Amino acid sequence: MSAQHQIRAHYDERTIVVYQAYSPAVAGPSLRANRFVPAFSFHRMTWIKPSFLWLMHRSNWAQKSGQERVLAVRLTRSGWEEALSRAVLTTADPAAVARAPVHVQWDPERSLRGAALNHYSIQVGVGRGLIRTFAEDWVVDLTDVTPQVRRIAALRQGGRTAQAQRLLPPERIYPVPPATARSLLIDA
Numbered sequence: 001m002s003a004q005h006q007i008r009a010h011y012d013e014r015t016i017v018v019y020q021a022y023s024p025a026v027a028g029p030s031l032r033a034n035r036f037v038p039a040f041s042f043h044r045m046t047w048i049k050p051s052f053l054w055l056m057h058r059s060n061w062a063q064k065s066g067q068e069r070v071l072a073v074r075l076t077r078s079g080w081e082e083a084l085s086r087a088v089l090t091t092a093d094p095a096a097v098a099r100a101p102v103h104v105q106w107d108p109e110r111s112l113r114g115a116a117l118n119h120y121s122i123q124v125g126v127g128r129g130l131i132r133t134f135a136e137d138w139v140v141d142l143t144d145v146t147p148q149v150r151r152i153a154a155l156r157q158g159g160r161t162a163q164a165q166r167l168l169p170p171e172r173i174y175p176v177p178p179a180t181a182r183s184l185l186i187d188a
Helices: 024-033 052-059 075-083 094-099 128-137 146-157 161-166 176-182
Strands: 006-010 015-022 046-048 069-076 087-089 102-110 114-128 139-146
Touching: 015 024, 015 046, 015 052, 015 075, 024 139, 052 069, 052 075, 052 102, 052 114, 052 146, 069 075, 069 146, 075 102, 075 114, 075 128, 075 176, 087 094, 102 146, 114 128, 128 146, 146 161
Parallel strands: 087 102
Antiparallel strands: 006 015, 015 069, 046 114, 069 139, 102 114
């Protein structure tokens, strides 16, 4: 049986990389400060995704309006795991979802060509009550990966899939504590 719900991510001993796509008005000032600053909204949920290819699908390779800049957001693993431990699946009881500080949603993972795969990718919605903690305590570094996104997209469009594949961030299965894994449908 293949694992359907596993977190695949680029991570090291201390940190994990998640991806977000923003408008230049949000990305530019935040990159200059190397932390989220206004026009980033501290008053609404923010969705973070450890799957590079899922975000490419979502942002149409940084072509969607308001999603023209792709940021690699390096978080502390302790912050990431705290978020997961406080999360509720978006398919849970609506009252529980409404109270949850963090939401988790599973969507089909994507191939380099954008096709849905037979396993799922996690999206984590950090709620308003945790946004400051996310931005001020968990975020270690912001990197603009838009040039890399454009290079990969051009190779992909030109049929040079093998070259594009080599430029993808290295993602591997992320180890999740067992109690958290069970509550979020993560395969151990």
